[in-house]
């Protein structure tokens with residue numbers, strides 16, 4: 001029964017580059033039978049108002065993701081590395097352009 | 099912290115719950131229901147105005163209306179997409195809609211009688227939707243909140259095009275002015291009902307407010323809508339069909355009459371003027387499209403197995 | 409976000425790169441000279457703009473009829489986009505026709521207050537779709553032909569037609585791709601879809617002959633470097649159709665170049681299809697004379 005009611009087309013995640021110089025950003029998902037159709041649909045659905053210059057589509061099944069349970073192991077080790085951030089370093093205001 | 103505590107503190111600190119986070123079953127169910135009903139409303143909401151695209155009396159209005167109705171399909175898709183992040187399946191949600199197991203906004207069960215209805219729907223119905231939806235841009239569920247931001251931006255075009263059409267018609271012939279007044283008379287009360295039953299009869303409100311999936315009560319939003327709309331009606335030169343409508347200086351708000359809640363109940367429970375027709379239309383589109391969707395899936399499967407995927 | 413002003417709140421997110429809102433909306437005719445070019449007869453140029461404009465207007469109408477009926481929501485968006493593109497082309501071309509004619513008729517006067525005999529669209533544009541296969545079959549034929557036509561027209565001696573064509577090329581390229589994708593999917597998909605796709609291709613085949621027969625207006629304007637001779641489009645058209653049909657395991661339907669026989673849409677000779685389109689298109693506008701919209 002559950003198999004029967006599955007939607008016929010797989011889910012794709014859509015990423016749009018809003019303009020040159022910016023990253024592709026995840027904007028949502030859609031259904032399509034294949035990649036080409038997914039690109040067409042993404043263009044019609046997510047760029048109706050000139051929102052993008054480039055689109056990626058990825059099968060949702062193919063996205064590997066860190067789970068919320070991994071949060072500590074994945075992200076907290078970097079939380080103490082303040083020295084990676086420019087504001088860590090105190091530079092007198094009198095020094096220009098830095 | 100336990101997962102429950104993490105969830106509670108996320109809500110408490112006004113942060114967003116994201117798809118893979120732990121959430122209470124009740125929260126998940128409530129969000130799926132709320133988002134699905136919203137998505138269904140966008141899709142069914144295409145019908146009343148969609149009927150006028152081919153008959154729009156100028157090419158400019160035709161292009162505007164077509165773009166607007168197309169936006170509503172987009173809104174439906176953004177929302178189904180948000181619901182799918184919670185584990186729902188669009189095909190399943192559509193089936194629930196056409197089997198009458200999930201609801202959509204009662205407003206779309208009223209007929210559109212003249213082209214003025216297109217203007218009044220933009221002004222009042224999209225206007226009420228904006229009032230309802232702007233606070234949802236801060237919904238605690240991240241994908242829903244993000245979809246709402248995009249939708250709200252697009253809705254402002256919908257409301258403005260409707261109001262502009264009405265302004266143009268009010269400058270036209272006496273017959274056109276009468277059409278605008280007539281449409282206003284018919285859509286005013288159903289628009290007020292879009293905010294749902296009065297707070298006293300709205301059992302889910304308290305939990306939804308606590309979870310921050312709803313930010314204001316039905317009555318607060320309704321009052322906000324009336325306060326914003328009265329001056330717009332005056333500027334337009336139409337009369338809102340409510341003899342009790344009057345400024346209350348003490349409250350700092352407009353007083354207004356009581357909508358016919360019995361009518362709202364009837365329409366919600368499926369007995370509105372066009373409930374059956376709206377659902378039948380959606381069902382037909384879904385059924386008549388089945389062979390097309392199947393063929394595309396079959397073609398994709400053949401390509402995946404027959405050749406290297408491209 | 410402040411709730412005190414719901415509308416103000418809409419602009420709170422303008423810095424949000426996630427939903428960059430495009431601003432590049434341009435007028436395709438900005439700065440284009442609008443005089444009737446030397447060597448062009450104004451009557452001919454008016455008629456030619458009506459031909460290409462009516463093709464777009466009438467097919468757009470047939471696509472508008474699919475709104476809320478598409479097989480999937482994503483296709484709802486796609487079909488509406490194509491209908492909007494064609495409507496945009498129609499508006500530019502009808503406006504140009506009205507301006508060249510010089511009788512004070514604007515796009516709406518031409519769309520809403522001409523009778524069927526004055527419409528110049530090809531018969532392919534006006535027929536009703538029996539199902540989604542008919543929609544994509546007709547769209548493939550129309551878009552393949554129109555793309556070849558607009559591509560050449562973008563070098564027209566009339567700067568307005570050239571600009572309209574240049575804009576249209578980008579749009580119709582997508583229309584053709586959309587239609588071709590579906591013709592292939594349906595042709596190759598299931599037994600049922602293959603049969604329906606074959607039937608649909610056969611149904612539009614008799615309407616393709618007209619696309620390549622030059623009306624005297626087209627012939628004269630082509631001679632003056634203003635219009636495109638449709639006869640020259642045939643090789644490109646045939647090659648594209650053959651490629652798409654092969655990919656979709658379909659046989660290219662044989663089209664008799666004499667079909668439809670005798671004077672057809674370009675001459676104002678139409679069928680029930682156009683009558684139905686105009687009945688719907690013009691009803692409201694005509695029932696409220698003197699109104700402003």
Ligand SMILES: [Fe+2]
Nearest residue numbers: 140169170173
């Ligand atoms: Fe909407």
Ligand SMILES: [Fe+2]
Nearest residue numbers: 170224253256
């Ligand atoms: Fe809307």
